[in-house]
Amino acid sequence: YKAMASKFIDSLPQTSFITKSGLLAGGVGALLYAIGNEYYVVSPETPVIMTFCISLAVVHKLGFPVVAKALDDHAAEVKRALETGRETKRAEMLAEIEKLRGDADLVEATKALFEYQRQLVQMKAQVGELSVQRDVHNKIS
Helix, strand or coil: CCCHHHHHHHCCCCCCCCHHHHHHHHHHHHHHHHHHHCCCCCCCCCCHHHHHHHHHHHHHHHHHHHHHHHHHHHHHHHHHHHHHHHHHHHHHHHHHHHHHHHHHHHHHHHHHHHHHHHHHHHHHHHHHHHHHHHHHHHCCC
């Protein structure tokens, strides 16, 4: 019983033995006061309530680490998925940037082609003008 009592006292939420003992004594005193002043009436349901409370405490004590581990694993999985998605998006953006850098050369080539076409149209206009002048000169002479 000493080992069980020691284990129970160690599980209380304070650090010093005196504080833990005071917590237990205060709890027992509050219970006795409640029973003595008929704030709490001991009834046949009391063992059921105590058993239920103890069962909840055991489930919490044993189940919490399992649930916490499952939640941590899920959080790590979500974090990995987000990091993978971020890296994929980053790679796609870098590929798009490289593609646009290649298109910059295309823009320069297109500008050069338009300049060449403009000069070609001007030359054709001059050729047409000279052709008209020659025809007029031939008709006059």
